[in-house]
Amino acid sequence: MSARKPGVVFLLGPTASGKTGLAVELVERLDAEIVSVDSAMVYCGMDIGTAKPDAETLARAPHALIDIRDPAQPYSAADFRADAIAEIERIHAAGRLPLLTGGTSLYFRALEDGLSDMPSRDEALRARLTAEAERDGWHALHERLRAIDPDSGRRIHRNDAQRIQRALEIHELTGLAPSVLHARDRDRRNASALPWSICKIAVAPARRQTLHERIAQRFRSMLAQGLYAEVEKLYARPDLSLELPSMRAVGYRQLWQVMDGDMTLDEGIEKAVFASRQLAKRQLTWLRSLDDVNWLDSEEKNIENQALTKIKNARLRTGAVL
Structure with missing residues (x-):
């Protein structure tokens, strides 16, 4: 024991x-x-x-x-x-x-x-993504996410604007797929x-x-x-x-x-x-x-x-x- x-x-x-x-x-x-x-x-x-x-x-x-x-x-x-x-x-x-x-x-x-490796919010980037969604629709941004990161695209619903925006923000700020960073965060927390x-x-x-x-x-x-x-x-x-x-x-x-x-x-x-x-x-x-x-x-x-x-x-x- x-x-x-x-x-x-x-x-x-x-x-x-x-x-x-x-x-x-x-x-x-x-x-x-x-x-x-x-x-x-x-x-x-x-x-x-x-x-x-x-x-x-x-x-x-x-x-x-x-x-x-x-x-x-x-x-x-x-x-x-x-x-x-x-x-x-x-x-x-x-x-x-x-x-x-x-x-x-x-x-x-x-x-x-x-401590998380996730980047902080970027208000200017978020404003741009919101403007793109108002022009093209959140479904179009979801398709972009699916092309960048199929795992996140499957996990996040096409109507979930907040999570779509955050995933695209993470990708643009880091150049990495959000699912990769989330996996790293899980491994870090376990370690x-x-x-x-x-x-x-x-x-x-x-x-x-x-x-x-x-x-x-x-x-x-x-x-x-x-x-x-x-x-x-x-x-x-x-x-x-x-x-x-x-x-x-x-x-x-x-x-x-x-x-x-x-x-x-x-x-x-x-x-x-x-x-x-x-x-x-x-x-x-x-x-x-x-x-x-x-x-x-x-x-x-x-x-x-x-x-x-x-x-x-x-x-x-x-x-x-x-």
Whole structure:
């Protein structure tokens, strides 16, 4: 009988759902360490607007992968995957349980599924293909696809405009048949399969309105804590701009535009709250698409005990077999 794989906990949830507080409670009741899965918390000097744990919280429960980059430096999903695997291996080597928590779904996907070789969307190319379809019809573009890639032509229905467009886009951008790239992606995912047992727990309020209220309240609290001054300090740096991923983070982008004179502060606050709600919506859509997720209602009492029960029932092994 083969030994059980080392365990990992994914603590998931939309923004403002209470993930960090729950993670800290779990660390104190499990032999665990937290690894942050947040594309904004990696940056130094971006503390208030990212809801980064304060010094007291970090003393109780240290977080790996926060404050590891200057905002002027790029940090990619590939960087995160490499760093997260190294942290998980370190925690396992210490005989402890890694607890990964954060709201960056791209990072969770990159870690679990690996990185795709598929090209990104090309809006100009898509517009041209759409214009050709309006002129010649999607059936004509489907015939073109069948000539380029018979496998994709058989798999994609002649009325499925979205998939026809994406397949032709992939071919024009790469020069390769989409079916070839899809096969490569499957092989890559199989080769990069993680050697761990993963327990996924998602925490969110049952009512959407509750989450919306939390998001608005949290942003007001951030402003009271000095978020505007934090962004002002970043704005004063000549090496930072809205072209950088760090400054496109929700809240920072809108206040930067306020400082640029593009909108009033009240408009910036309204747009930041709206953007946060849209982010939460995308996060929840992704979470609902996942398999084997244990959902918890953040409004219920004793949520820590519920999470502990889910983790214990998963019978995760901590550390390496010696």
